[in-house]
Amino acid sequence: GAVVSQHPSWVICKSGTSVKIECRSLDFQATTMFWYRQFPKQSLMLMATSNEGSKATYEQGVEKDKFLINHASLTLSTLTVTSAHPEDSSFYICSARVRGPYEQYFGPGTRLTVT
Amino acid sequence: GEDVEQSLFLSVREGDSSVINCTYTDSSSTYLYWYKQEPGAGLQLLTYIFSNMDMKQDQRLTVLLNKKDKHLSLRIADTQTGDSAIYFCAEVDGNTGKLIFGQGTTLQVKP
Numbered sequence: 001g002a003v004v005s006q007h008p009s010w011v012i013c014k015s016g017t018s019v020k021i022e023c024r025s026l027d028f029q030a031t032t033m034f035w036y037r038q039f040p041k042q043s044l045m046l047m048a049t050s051n052e053g054s055k056a057t058y059e060q061g062v063e064k065d066k067f068l069i070n071h072a073s074l075t076l077s078t079l080t081v082t083s084a085h086p087e088d089s090s091f092y093i094c095s096a097r098v099r100g101p102y103e104q105y106f107g108p109g110t111r112l113t114v115t
Numbered sequence: 116g117e118d119v120e121q122s123l124f125l126s127v128r129e130g131d132s133s134v135i136n137c138t139y140t141d142s143s144s145t146y147l148y149w150y151k152q153e154p155g156a157g158l159q160l161l162t163y164i165f166s167n168m169d170m171k172q173d174q175r176l177t178v179l180l181n182k183k184d185k186h187l188s189l190r191i192a193d194t195q196t197g198d199s200a201i202y203f204c205a206e207v208d209g210n211t212g213k214l215i216f217g218q219g220t221t222l223q224v225k226p
Contacts, residue, residue: 006157034213043203043216044158093157097212104214106150106158 002028004096006107013084013114020080021110023094029074030096034104035067038091050077084114121204121217128225133191135202135220140185143209147180149189150203152219158203161189191222199224 003026013019023033031052036044048069050056056069066088068080077096081088091111095104118140127133139147145166150158164171164178164187171178177190191198204217 004157043218046213049213095158095214103160103163104148105160108157109155111155 002096002098002103002105004094004105004107006092006094006110008110009108010111011113013112015085015114016083018080018082019084019112020078021092021094021112023077023079023096023107025075025096025105028096028098030077030098031074032097033071033077034095034097035069035077035079036093036095038093038109040091044093047079081112084112086114088112089114119204119206119215119217121202121220123218124221124223126223126225127194129194129196131194133189133194133198133222133224135189135191135204135222137187137189137204137217138185139187139204139206139215141206141209141215142182142185144206145209146207147178147187148205148207148214149176149178150205150216152201152203154200161202194222194224196224196226198222 005024007022033050035047038044047062048056048058050069050071052071052074058064071077091109093109095106097104120138148163149161151161152158175192179188201219201221203219205214
């Protein structure tokens with residue numbers, strides 16, 4: 001089946017620093033990737049939709065200057081949390097959509113802790 | 116906006132059947148999905164059903180779709196302790212193509 005990887009799986013950083021999270025589709029090309037945020041015991045919150053070669057589309061309330069998304073190739077999208085603060089601590093999950101029946105395959109997630 | 120609702124918790128004994136229910140609002144959804152999330156992990160696509168189907172079976176999993184009532188269910192036969200996880204129902208927003216998730220149902224399987 002389709003495999004999506006994320007790197008790193010967890011990261012701890014100091015307040016004010018920036019963190020980059022990578023999302024890769026390993027065995028298929030994904031024209032569209034999504035970034036989600038999940039708080040403990042809650043559902044996923046869509047942050048942005050990323051299409052290869054174009055600017056990401058952010059959901060309402062998500063700061064595009066804080067959460068920078070780059071989708072440079074059909075297999076790689078990156079999320080950079082700039083000037084991270086403790087309230088940015090969360091579980092970030094990416095997904096990649098294959099062509100056809102809107103199947104989305106999810107990465108294993110990245111646990112970000114900002115101290 | 117579009118909405119997907121699930122019950123939050125289900126507890127069953129090992130070997131029993133589990134039924135997780137979901138209701139959705141977008142009648143134009145073409146596909147509906149069930150995802151499984153184990154602790155600290157991403158989401159695993161379990162199965163999906165096309166909106167013109169009433170039922171889909173895949174090994175221990177049976178999905179039932181009642182399009183009239185906008186009700187979706189996932190039945191897990193012979194539930195095992197390894198099935199303990201959070202199960203998310205999701206529909207595709209007919210306008211945007213985005214997934215709309217329910218709150219997730221925590222399935223607890225007791226030995």
